[in-house]
Amino acid sequence: MDIRDIKKQIRQLKKLKLQCRAGSTERIDLHRQILALKSQLTDQTKPDIEKDNIILEILKLDAVMASLEIDLKKHSIEDLKKYLTKLQKGVKDD
Secondary structure (H helix, E strand, O other), rough: OHHHHHHHHHHHHHHHHHHHHOOOOHHHHHHHHHHHHHHHHHHHOOHHHHHHHHHHHHHHHHHHHHHOOOHHOOOOOOHHHHHHHHHHHHHHHH
């Protein structure tokens, strides 16, 4: 599940929670589900050292990417590695 799906589920659960009566068991269960999803969301946004190192290498090799200030942390490690190898092959060819 990616960040977008988790946020979408949180919004849906909040709508259901607001429709329930305060103090009801349904509302309490929905609140617990929302908290669980929020913890998953924070787990996914924790900094990844390996990903940060790859991003730094990409920004060193690609000046255009650095100037655009695109958030590369949303991409997977595999995608970043593919792009890094593509950049490194381009540098070796020059």
